[in-house]
Amino acid sequence: MRASLIPPRATARLQFHRGFPFDAAREQVAYFARLGVSHLYASPILTARSGSAHGYDAVDYGSVNPELGGEDGLRRLVAELRRHEMGLIVDIVPNHMAVGNHDNAWWMDVLQWGRDSRYANFFDIDWDVPDPALHGRVLAPFLGKPYGEALKDGEITLCLDAASARLYAAYYDHHFPIAPEYYAALLHSGGETLAPFVRMFREGLRGGHGNREQGFETARRALAEGAREPAIAQALRDLIARHSPQSAEGRALLHRLLERQHYRLAWWRSATDEINWRRFFDVIDLAGLRVQETAVFEAVHGTVFRLYQEGLIDGFRVDHVDGLADPRGYCQKLRRRLKKLAAERPADAPGGAPYLIVEKILAPGELLATDWHTDGTSGYVFMNQVGALLHDPQGEAPLRALWSEYTGSGSNFADEERRARRRIPQELLAADFNACAHALHSIARTDPATRDWTLGAVKRVLAELLVHFPVYRTYADARGRSETDAGIMRQVIAAAKRTCRPGEAPLLDLVDGWLGGVAPRTVTRLPEQRARLRAIARFQQLTSPVAAKSVEDTAFYRHGTLLSRNEVGADPGQFGMSVEQFHAACIERTERYPAAMLATATHDHKRGEDLRARLAVLSERPDHWAQAVARWSAANRELKPDIGGVKGPDATDEYMLYQMLVGAWPFIVDLDDRAALAALDERLAGWQQKAVREAKRRSGWVEPNLAYEEACRTFLRRLLDPSVAPAFLRDLSAFVASIAAAGALNGLSQTLLRLTTPGVPDLYQGCDWWDLSLVDPDNRRPVDFAARAAALAAAPADDELLRQWRDGRIKQVLIARLLAYRARQPRLFAEGRYLPLEVAGAKAQHLLAFVRTLDEGPALLVLAPRLPTDLLASADSLAITAEGWDDTRVLLPGDLQAVVFTDLLGRQRVHGRNIHLRQLAEAWPLAALTLND
Numbered sequence: 001m002r003a004s005l006i007p008p009r010a011t012a013r014l015q016f017h018r019g020f021p022f023d024a025a026r027e028q029v030a031y032f033a034r035l036g037v038s039h040l041y042a043s044p045i046l047t048a049r050s051g052s053a054h055g056y057d058a059v060d061y062g063s064v065n066p067e068l069g070g071e072d073g074l075r076r077l078v079a080e081l082r083r084h085e086m087g088l089i090v091d092i093v094p095n096h097m098a099v100g101n102h103d104n105a106w107w108m109d110v111l112q113w114g115r116d117s118r119y120a121n122f123f124d125i126d127w128d129v130p131d132p133a134l135h136g137r138v139l140a141p142f143l144g145k146p147y148g149e150a151l152k153d154g155e156i157t158l159c160l161d162a163a164s165a166r167l168y169a170a171y172y173d174h175h176f177p178i179a180p181e182y183y184a185a186l187l188h189s190g191g192e193t194l195a196p197f198v199r200m201f202r203e204g205l206r207g208g209h210g211n212r213e214q215g216f217e218t219a220r221r222a223l224a225e226g227a228r229e230p231a232i233a234q235a236l237r238d239l240i241a242r243h244s245p246q247s248a249e250g251r252a253l254l255h256r257l258l259e260r261q262h263y264r265l266a267w268w269r270s271a272t273d274e275i276n277w278r279r280f281f282d283v284i285d286l287a288g289l290r291v292q293e294t295a296v297f298e299a300v301h302g303t304v305f306r307l308y309q310e311g312l313i314d315g316f317r318v319d320h321v322d323g324l325a326d327p328r329g330y331c332q333k334l335r336r337r338l339k340k341l342a343a344e345r346p347a348d349a350p351g352g353a354p355y356l357i358v359e360k361i362l363a364p365g366e367l368l369a370t371d372w373h374t375d376g377t378s379g380y381v382f383m384n385q386v387g388a389l390l391h392d393p394q395g396e397a398p399l400r401a402l403w404s405e406y407t408g409s410g411s412n413f414a415d416e417e418r419r420a421r422r423r424i425p426q427e428l429l430a431a432d433f434n435a436c437a438h439a440l441h442s443i444a445r446t447d448p449a450t451r452d453w454t455l456g457a458v459k460r461v462l463a464e465l466l467v468h469f470p471v472y473r474t475y476a477d478a479r480g481r482s483e484t485d486a487g488i489m490r491q492v493i494a495a496a497k498r499t500c501r502p503g504e505a506p507l508l509d510l511v512d513g514w515l516g517g518v519a520p521r522t523v524t525r526l527p528e529q530r531a532r533l534r535a536i537a538r539f540q541q542l543t544s545p546v547a548a549k550s551v552e553d554t555a556f557y558r559h560g561t562l563l564s565r566n567e568v569g570a571d572p573g574q575f576g577m578s579v580e581q582f583h584a585a586c587i588e589r590t591e592r593y594p595a596a597m598l599a600t601a602t603h604d605h606k607r608g609e610d611l612r613a614r615l616a617v618l619s620e621r622p623d624h625w626a627q628a629v630a631r632w633s634a635a636n637r638e639l640k641p642d643i644g645g646v647k648g649p650d651a652t653d654e655y656m657l658y659q660m661l662v663g664a665w666p667f668i669v670d671l672d673d674r675a676a677l678a679a680l681d682e683r684l685a686g687w688q689q690k691a692v693r694e695a696k697r698r699s700g701w702v703e704p705n706l707a708y709e710e711a712c713r714t715f716l717r718r719l720l721d722p723s724v725a726p727a728f729l730r731d732l733s734a735f736v737a738s739i740a741a742a743g744a745l746n747g748l749s750q751t752l753l754r755l756t757t758p759g760v761p762d763l764y765q766g767c768d769w770w771d772l773s774l775v776d777p778d779n780r781r782p783v784d785f786a787a788r789a790a791a792l793a794a795a796p797a798d799d800e801l802l803r804q805w806r807d808g809r810i811k812q813v814l815i816a817r818l819l820a821y822r823a824r825q826p827r828l829f830a831e832g833r834y835l836p837l838e839v840a841g842a843k844a845q846h847l848l849a850f851v852r853t854l855d856e857g858p859a860l861l862v863l864a865p866r867l868p869t870d871l872l873a874s875a876d877s878l879a880i881t882a883e884g885w886d887d888t889r890v891l892l893p894g895d896l897q898a899v900v901f902t903d904l905l906g907r908q909r910v911h912g913r914n915i916h917l918r919q920l921a922e923a924w925p926l927a928a929l930t931l932n933d
Helices: 022-026 029-035 070-083 105-116 147-152 180-187 190-206 207-227 231-243 248-258 268-274 293-309 328-343 380-389 393-407 413-427 432-446 455-467 483-499 502-518 526-552 579-592 607-620 620-637 651-664 672-696 706-720 726-756 785-794 798-803 809-824 827-830
Strands: 012-013 039-042 046-048 058-065 089-091 096-098 138-143 156-161 166-171 174-177 263-266 282-290 315-318 355-359 760-764 835-837 838-840 847-853 859-865 890-891 899-901 909-911 915-918 925-933
Touching: 012 809, 022 070, 029 380, 029 809, 058 070, 058 293, 070 089, 089 293, 105 138, 105 207, 138 268, 138 282, 147 248, 147 263, 156 231, 156 248, 156 393, 156 651, 166 248, 166 526, 174 899, 180 207, 190 207, 190 231, 190 282, 248 502, 263 268, 268 432, 293 328, 293 502, 293 847, 328 355, 380 579, 380 607, 380 726, 393 607, 393 620, 393 651, 413 432, 413 455, 413 526, 432 502, 432 526, 455 483, 455 502, 455 526, 483 502, 502 526, 526 827, 579 835, 579 847, 607 620, 607 835, 620 651, 651 672, 651 726, 672 706, 706 798, 726 760, 726 809, 726 847, 726 859, 798 809, 809 827, 809 925, 827 847, 838 847
Parallel strands: 012 039, 012 760, 039 089, 058 096, 089 315, 138 263, 315 355
Antiparallel strands: 046 058, 096 282, 156 166, 166 174, 835 847, 838 890, 847 859, 859 925, 890 915, 899 909, 899 925
């Protein structure tokens, strides 16, 4: 087993949480082994905030999450994996951890000791902001209302944990520790009874920080011991009572105390403008970490390094790598450490280099640099490519015209993206934007030649850079920029000069130099060199959240030409991809990252893989879709309610809703089953609210328009009520039935390509059957693994699978047969070449064909249909008849002519100089033909 698991053959992603712990996964290992998976791929496993549904909100990197079963549960899971010769890949989160509440010891220590905390440098905090009210302090924007109101309403109170003698301010579940230096003053107000402890705290807090910390702990323990005496306990209660916000005097005392702390309590709305620490995007309870610092790197990774060294973990997926100050340096450092630890793993642990992938969004044409020393990205790249392949480019123009006509919006996604990029930095990320602008302005002030460039001017040119930025980020450092990054910045500067104020064009050139156009290490003055590095880090850690919030979380919900192209990692401006372009991408992946992960569904996807595959069919039938939308909008006009003078949904939200109804409509529906329709209604309502708020047009997370949201919700409820809209439901069901088979065949082709093209295929939980899920949390719903295991064990005949394709078992069997072949021929997929094959005949553009081959070894010939509407024999069947394929044939290279192939799916034997698709008709509608298996 030692060498058989590296690299993985196939992974299965599982989302762990309290309701699905390690032991629940352990029960499914046998099923995944039978399916052909080589590695489980786990969501983060370290201790997260209690009740976390995802694990990306870690509060303790030093332990395995007890809600998942702790380390003992992990060991039981790994033992079961090893019994089935399987491995484990784990998601790690080095960019941020959860703060607020009182469950993060590092964060609590920072609040307690301020800049003297041993963890003060762990978080990406700017202690020297210009605002005097925040200088040397941390903004704590966790109040649900303005600070003054919360104080007046008695929601902030001074508390004492008697058992530990810790003083803190409480705001519901949030605890804010009182700084040690104020214990003596507080206790002094308690009179003679507490006088001995006043002296202890004063004496204990002398000397350096290490001594002060030790002295404080000694005094605190003594106070806790003393509090057992009734007189001391009463004096402490009286002290707390004097600071009660219920009286004006107590409120004033409490306010004066809070104003002296190392934090400043604030309303959550103030975070956008004033926060002085980096967050994960705009999430105020996820604080950014400075993992570039050695101490932070070691503390964040200590546990997972140990688990890897002990042979429990075999690979890693790095979450949000672009959030780090230096992703390249981080990945290189991580690889070096893992290489060293690999030599110390147990003899029976899988050998070889650990599998290491990163979560990264790549723009069209952007490549992941090979000098990061990773195995590639976590799958969004392939998800975009295979999704684009399934769309008919002929449908783009009519669908864009329909979108514009129906909604009155523009058809160009790039315009929508630029509008969002102008808005997001100033509205959601203002503090981060301002911090970057101040960093740049401070450089301008160091030189007489540039000191007259104002902060306002710097902000304006910075805004233009962000508007035109085509990628998530660049990677400049002390050495300056790579040639790739230099090319990106030339493009950005040129575009920004066309839209900035003419008089500020020279400032763009200066900013370009400060951001790495001139290598910082060539700057002779050390303070200026540091200032440039700080500005570079600020800028590069700003462009990522601006891209994510502007594109995925805004423009994706405003522009809906075809929602199957509005997916994480995709560019809706790129409607489709030709067969030739897809082949080129596969060849490039073979050469650069042959072990990159291939995903078609993730915990972050906007729409399930088979939902997208179904919507892609609309690109083949735009007229059919236009007629349906016209019927539905006319029939449903009177169903739109008026809530307090607000009608909804508007045309944009209605058009997107119809797409989601078509995409999410179950394969098997009984229109008399009100419970099933109600369940679909609830699922779509969750998506609808999120879509309306993310779009930020008629509502939003910060300022929700509840009347508009209720109008949208009521409209959806009426649409799915058979007693209100029976004709619409019959029409909708018939429309879906007319495209469902084509969508299912798209889904099968997508699965076939994920399992056979270069890379490591990933199976997201539950997607072994049809996946019509919506955006989270819908895509993280419980999975019925027992039903899946029973279906796989039953081994139904092919004719039954093809006849009953709607139940999803055909997809499961496709996965199982292909993964079984991967297990038999691991070298073919790890090292084999990818050779595109020429297709000729009437339906040539409806087929993608290639061969995976090794010299004088096995070969796999893959035939994947695309744009299937004109191929299928009927709307009720997945079968493609001989007439459907006409004279379409695959032209084989010389070394594959006159050989006999065996189809892994139809089990038939195929031979001849060329392969005529007629030979495969009436069986499976796609083929995986093997040679020398």
